Amino acid sequence: MTRVPPLVRDQLTPAQLEVYNSIAAGARGGVRGPFTVLLHSPELARRVEQLGVYCRFQCAVPHRQRELAICTVAAHWKADYEWYAHAALAQKQGIAEETLAAIADGGVPDLEEADDQVVYAFSRELLGTGRVSDATYAAVTDRFGDAGAVDLSGLLGYYTLLAMTLNAFEVDVPEDAEVPWSR
Numbered sequence: 124m125t126r127v128p129p130l131v132r133d134q135l136t137p138a139q140l141e142v143y144n145s146i147a148a149g150a151r152g153g154v155r156g157p158f159t160v161l162l163h164s165p166e167l168a169r170r171v172e173q174l175g176v177y178c179r180f181q182c183a184v185p186h187r188q189r190e191l192a193i194c195t196v197a198a199h200w201k202a203d204y205e206w207y208a209h210a211a212l213a214q215k216q217g218i219a220e221e222t223l224a225a226i227a228d229g230g231v232p233d234l235e236e237a238d239d240q241v242v243y244a245f246s247r248e249l250l251g252t253g254r255v256s257d258a259t260y261a262a263v264t265d266r267f268g269d270a271g272a273v274d275l276s277g278l279l280g281y282y283t284l285l286a287m288t289l290n291a292f293e294v295d296v297p298e299d300a301e302v303p304w305s306r
Contacts, residue, residue, distance in 0.1 A: 124293065125292060125293055126291075126293050127160055129159040130159070130162050138166070139162050141165070141169075142165045142169045149172070156285075157294065158171075158172065159294065160288055161288065174277075175285075178277055182275075182277070183271040183274040184267060184274050184278060186216055187213075187216040187217060187236075188238050188242040188275075190212050190213035191216075191239055191242055192278055192279060192282070193205065193278070194206065194209050194226055195226055195243060195247060195250065196246070196279055196282040197209060197210075198226045198304075200286035201290070202286035203294075203295075204296050205282065205289055207296040207300045207302060210223050218239075221233070224303065227303035228303070240262075241266050242263070244259050245259050245262075245272075249276065249279055250283075263275060
């Protein structure tokens with residue numbers, strides 16, 4: 124059960140309401156998941172949401188590889204809600220269910236696309252060791268340039284922030300949601 128109750132829109136402070144309305148009217152189309160917690164700190168929620176719009180919808184990493192990286196973060200942190208929200212989006216981008224299952228299990232997925240391979244390797248190395256080897260770094264910059272490497276690092280950091288928020292506050296997934304691990 125979520126540790127902090129979701130805020131009721133009618134009872135929000137003016138600062139919370141401003142952020143709530145901005146999120147609801149933006150690219151996400153609603154206030155869900157980590158933002159139900161972050162609204163308790165409206166200034167943090169505002170800044171996190173602005174960074175998230177760039178990371179999720181606009182960064183130099185292609186959409187398919189963004190979702191692959193996000194699912195890698197979700198599996199690393201065993202962030203139920205993050206997995207619930209993004210595994211389906213990854214499948215819509217063509218990431219196979221078997222690939223997602225391997226990522227969820229902490230295994231090495233069979234990735235056929237070179238872009239997927241380099242993004243997954245970069246993500247796993249950075250999440251697992253806090254660093255990236257020269258070879259992996261070169262592979263990412265060869266595919267996506269310096270801006271892509273910076274954006275991928277930022278994307279991983281952003282979704283780690285969300286995963287930590289989701290886990291610390293035990294944000295619930297819908298009852299019918301399937302999460303591939305148990306807490």
